[in-house]
Amino acid sequence: MSDKAYGRGFEDDERAEKELSDLMKKIAEAIMKDESGLSIEDPKRLAEFKTCYQILRTILRGRNIKMNAVPHDDFPSVGTISFEAKDFSVTDTDLFARACALASNYEMYPKLDGTIVFNLTFYGMTRKVDN
């Protein structure tokens, strides 16, 4: 005879959605708590962010590439550099790779209109001030 008991049935969509929504709220609260309070810019991280932007702007200059660098709207400790292009190529590969390595992470994906999006995310742009 099997040791397994009827402990858990299938979850319906409504319940699964509610659980997911509750989980997202908890994550948002945890992030907001982490972001709240007094914090100042981390000069080293800010310099890395600016350096990465300058390098990419120099390497990709003169091409049909949309590029921007912004702090995250809701989370001041996060900065993003992103660019969009039909395609892009680099010959200064060493510099390009070093610039990408400054980011906490980076991602690339294609959009439906045939362009490519390249996002570089920088965490730790601000540092908390302890009271």
Added chain:
Amino acid sequence: MKFSSFHVVEMVLEDANERFAPLFEPVPERVDFLKQYCEAFDVLIDEQDVDSFNVEIDEINMTVNIDLVMMTVECSRTQPQLGQLIQRAMSFRVQAEDGDHLKLSFVYPSLWEKTA
């Protein structure tokens, strides 16, 4: 059997060696470097869910051209392989492929030199 990108590269190289002989011969040290790059490609292929891996030899420039096709690329600081592979390439290109995929193209220097 686990996929090894160097097995694919080796087959392409054998073919190219025959075509370039007797005027050119492969430099073993350069092939060793390419083997190391392939080890990094293997890690990248596992991590990034790569759909295809393609190797070609440019017969005019004698460069080794490697293409990867995948849906997305996501790398963190703990996954340095892509950056290291870009750094060692002569050029790196990203294009959209079939509307919903990315094609990453790496061009590596020639493995051959003129026979003495």
